[in-house]
Amino acid sequence: MKRVVITGAGTINALGHSADATYEAMREGRCGIGPVEFRDVDRLAIKIGGQVQGFEAEGRFNRQQISLYDRFTQFTLTAAKEAIAQSGLEFHGELAAKSGVVLGTAGGGVSTWDDNYRSVYEDGKNRVHPFVVPKLMNNAAASHVSMEFNLKGPSFTVSTACASSNHAMAQAFQMVRSGMSPAMVTGGSESMLCFGGVKAWEGLRVMSKEACRPFSANRNGMVQGEGAGIFVFEDYDHARARGAAILCEVLGFAMSSDASDIVMPSKQGAARAIAGALKDAGVSRESVGYINAHGTGTVANDKTECAAVADVFGPHADSLMISSTKSMHGHLIGGTGAVELLACIMALKDGIVAPTIGYEEPDPECALDVVPNEAREVRVEVALSNAFAFGGMNAVLALGRV
């Protein structure tokens, strides 16, 4: 088996338009959540989100590209460009033939669905633009990344709600680890902050109108975000041979299915994924210094997640740090694990653990060190990234300092 390292990272999200801007915001505990702006927002009960600001397609893409790129594809291409540039890889010949792109998204081109349903149902039009289908399909972003960067190997899109990105990155990791691909572009994206996207979430009544306060006793729900996180996963020997800078190592992963409920999380399912990732990575419980929590800010998730961590880690649960950066960038749904991986990279590479901001009152059911409100400087050897999706599908990644 090959060792797998990360040699490039790119993002766009409510905290910033690059990985460096996002690390800085996470270090400072800045909040990217605020009032959202889009058509018909006045008809929503939930009017806040982690919306990407100052991002205009015009100027970044030409007219033909804009007619084909939903906002989730625009985010993906922007983040992919940054990640691949940082890696220094250029895909030609054998490398291009074996390297692919595996991405996660829950909704794909949600605003394309929304705009065109509005057009035919509300405005009564009987004709839509010819590119509606290629624009909204869930694999559109992965396809455009493959075309833009000449990635001709295994490529597809994974959709497992809020665990989509972690499942995608787990697939990419396996491909590099097995020797199937020398490098893979992976991560995920989401752009659900439009009228229909938020209205659907309102229906579940799990959204907060004020803030995302994970683990805080007064938490009252999740807040949606949007954006993309893209990474280059590379065979360690391949990266070393070309002298590439290494951000961290991907040590292992595990997936599990609760097989119990379509929305309620299960402690056992989460615990099996966490324990499985440690086993796959071949690391001890005591080596884990940081967990990037799924930490949605709902009552159910946060207490279940803390109970699962306590079960897996035993006494060490009180020594490790666990934070939810969703408090800053919101819940990016299918793209969330990818943006949250940046917090793990920052912990391993820079020794800075991102905080859980908006934390106000301790909750006895979340009695762990949640790194409240301020980032912390601590050397971290092993970090985990949790994702526990609706549908009970869980994916946990284990990463190590290099």
Add this chain to the structure above:
Amino acid sequence: MSTQDKVIAIVAEQALLEPSDVALTSTLEDLGIDSMGLVECIFAIEEEFDITIPFNANTPEDSDFDISNVAAIIAGIDTLVSQKT
């Protein structure tokens, strides 16, 4: 604007050309419009003239709508517009 001016404007926009560079005898291929550009042109024409063009991208040659050059497209549109009223 006449039908001719409107069609030339649509085709020119799709081809990223000035309207003066589009001749009545130009074929879409001459203008560098590929199959996706063609369906975008058809869509834009349908929107502009409020007509439905009998065009199937699977078998463009069997369609009851001649797209062999700009003049043929204009003639086809004029027919469809006259049938509408």
